[in-house]
Structures are given as C-alpha cells and as structure tokens.
Amino acid sequence: MKPQEVHDMADDLLVEFVGNTREELFNLRFQHATGQLENTARLGQAGRDLARGLTIARERGIDVDRELKRQRENG
DSSP, X not given: OOHHHHHTSOHHHHHHHHXXXXXXXXXXXXXXXXXXXXXXXXXXXXXXXXXHHHHHHHHHTOOXXXXXXXXXXXX
C-alpha cells in the first residue's frame, strides 16, 4: 500500500489496517516456515506496511493495541 493511502486513512480504519496487517504477516511467516509461501517478497512488503501503519498511528497518538482490544470486546 502506498504511504499516502495509509496516511489519509481515518483513525478507526488505520487501527483496523494495522490489525489486519499483523494477522497477514503472522500467516505469511507461518506459511514461509512450513514451505508453503510462494511469493516471499510479500513478507517484506507486509512488514513495511505494518511499520508504516504503526508509525502513523504513533504520530496521531493512537494506542493501537488498546484500540484493537476495544474493537474485539465490542464485537
């Protein structure tokens, strides 16, 4: 995802993006460890996307972990 697209996201979408990217990165790492990952470049791409999302969240003063927990509790 392009940096400007992440930067233009609303706060709630940014938190959701970080959560989804964390999950995707976990799945990619698992697939890589089991030899099922074909596109290994996606690992680096997902890592950069996660770092970009977390950086923008910190700039905005958003505690991503707390917001993700709140979203899980509320459904």
